[in-house]
Amino acid sequence: MTEKTVEIKNKTGLHARPAALFVQAASKFSSQIWVEKENKKVNAKSIMGIMSLGVAQGNTVKLIADGSDEQEAIKTLVDLIDSKFGEE
DSSP, rough: OOEEEEOSSSSSSSSSSSHHHHHHHHHHHHHHHEEEEEEEEETTHHHHHHHHHHTTOOOOOOOOSSSSSHHHHHHHHHHHTTTTGGOO
């Protein structure tokens, strides 16, 4: 199991377009992936789950992956978050 805590830096947080990009990226991996915010954990491959967390700019989330490609999955998702989902 691999875990990483990251801060959401883009202006809109994990809403609409960024959430869709996040779910698309997570879905490419065979590992089980979760996003946890304030003790609420959701499937990273579920758009409704991600949206239900209400992640805003400045919030921190924990990414958790478990499976054969868990390290690559976490790295890819952290890179996507760090890129601010292409927003400025």
